[in-house]
Amino acid sequence: MVTNLFIKRKEVSITVVDSIMGSGKTSWAIQYINESPMATKFIFITPYLTEIERIIEHTKKSFVQPEQNGKRNKLDSLKQAIANGENIVSTHALFKKCDSELIQLIEAENYVLILDEVLDTIDEIVMTKDDIKILLNSTDDNGNPIISIGTKGEVKWNTSEYDSGNYQTIRNLANAGNLVLFDESKMYWLFPTEIFKAFSEVFILTYMFEGQIQCYYYRLFNMKFTCQSVGYDTKLGYYLTEYKGRIGEDxxxxxxxxxxxxxxxxxxxxxxxxxxxxxxxxxxxxxxxxxxxxxxxxxxxxxxxxxxxxxxxxxxxxxxxxxxxxxxxxxxxxxxxxxxxxxxxxxxxxxxxxxxxxxxxxxxxxxxxxxxxxxxxxxxxxxxxxxxxxxxxxxxxxxxxxxxxxxxxxxxxxxxxxxxxxxxx
Missing domain, CATH: 3.40.50 (Rossmann fold)
Known part of the structure; x- marks a missing residue:
């Protein structure tokens, strides 16, 4: 099955925990995990290994970290951990390698995602304008175009006969539904929105989300999100509260x-x-x-x-x-x-x-x-x-x-x- 960026699927609850640095976003996440029902499963994604250690050490639930093991790479390890229904903590780098199989596994296992800091949701593909022009004008043996372009610039790879060569990466990205063409001069990889929709709930821990590319990426695909901030009470501990922007910041x-x-x-x-x-x-x-x-x-x-x-x-x-x-x-x-x-x-x-x-x-x-x-x-x-x-x-x-x-x-x-x-x- 090919998962495409542009296919409409279910709406998911996305909460952006937009709170000033040092306000306790990760501390709230740890408390939220610790207070959640036993049956609730989490995938916690963070940019750095030090934060992985923090999650493993301070959560009451048992978390595993995908590792390369013999012939099994980290992505396969992640898939196996999801299939086993384990709580998982990993890095942005691994999460960005997601494919349609991973998305299906997450959806089947009903996970909550906590994303520590925004992802790089759009990357430029290193490809010259001339190479793009050649590809746009290329046809197969029957005269059919190798690629076609959708209304939003999505690139579709039309032939199954191309096994290897200079455009193998382009073929793979197009077949995964992650590739768009802009202005007939640039190609971009886009993080598949389907992975967010595969979770039962999504929390993003960040600050100034309105200025970040992931915010514009969500708007591009009409993905709704709400913003909240972190509060602290000596009795309750950390909790989510109404987002007031700069008005509520010290x-x-x-x-x-x-x-x-x-x-x-x-x-x-x-x-x-x-x-x-x-x-x-x-x-x-x-x-x-x-x-x-x-x-x-x-x-x-x-x-x-x-x-x-x-x-x-x-x-x-x-x-x-x-x-x-x-x-x-x-x-x-x-x-x-x-x-x-x-x-x-x-x-x-x-x-x-x-x-x-x-x-x-x-x-x-x-x-x-x-x-x-x-x-x-x-x-x-x-x-x-x-x-x-x-x-x-x-x-x-x-x-x-x-x-x-x-x-x-x-x-x-x-x-x-x-x-x-x-x-x-």
Missing amino acids: RQRFKSLINIYYSSPSDNRDINKVGEKHNAFSKSYLNDNLKNKYYKDMIKKNSYNFYRHKMNCSTKYVIWTTFKDHQKVLTPRGLKKRFVPINARATNEYAAATTCIYLANRYMNPMIKRFFHSHDIKVNEELFALSELLQWLFRSAIRNDEPIDVYIPSERMRILLEMYLNNEI
Whole structure:
């Protein structure tokens, strides 16, 4: 059976637990699992192995983690655990490999999904425009088109005679119903919505869902969701409460803890000046400007100057980031081992860091943005950038209510953070 993204199936209850970092989302999930009836089965999906250990250690139900065992890979192990009706904890990476067989197993076993942080629900397929053109114009021996395109861009593979070759990956994705064409120039893999519909109930633990791609993905497929926040009571423990957005958040506490760096009149030069242009430190801007040795060296010197001289901070208390493609060339002196990926989420590994260097300016992939716009899905790019920045900053000591010093040379990103702390966004 081929499971297709575009087939309508049952509605499922999706609750987005949209609550500020440190409010206890995972603690609520653990309590919810522990207080659930014995017969209720859970699949808990998280980005990091450390959180897997936390779930196994703190839940009263017995959880298993899919493992590779001999010839059986992790996906097969996951399927076997579902067939056995076990409670399962695993990673985003494995969950994204789901296929129609996995979806059928989940639906048959009546599981509850708890998704810790949003998934990458849309990825660009690495394929040139010329290759796409060739594929669109290709026919089989009978003159029938190899692929056809549906009204929403869904790619259908029409021939069963193609066994192997350059388009094998495209064939597999199309046959799984996970592939769309946009503008006759880009192909995208989309996470199958059917997997969400296979669960009896879905909870997503995140913050600022309105700015995240999974939100727009849900809207694209008309998948309804409700937002709630986490509350805490000394008697009840953690509970879900009405979502009030920024009105219900204690941002003043964060404002007192986050010290954004600005140069003073006594400084020899302003190390923020390099980021004054609106697109400074964006991926494309860095691609162009890092060819200039002076520019590259200046950013590295500014970063070193900030943590070593301005903050007088030991390297073990520093974290820094930029886009993966620019990590090697922008690594500040002494910080080779202190890089934290720009998309880091849901980890406490760096909670001792008191000094943060953010060498990036986040924009949504322009083609993905156009893809959503072509389907009348409006995206909030400023909220997207802010949510990404906040997720990264909250890997630091602020998780433990400790103050942090932050160097963000991108003026756009710095202003977004200022507006957030002042409750203006």
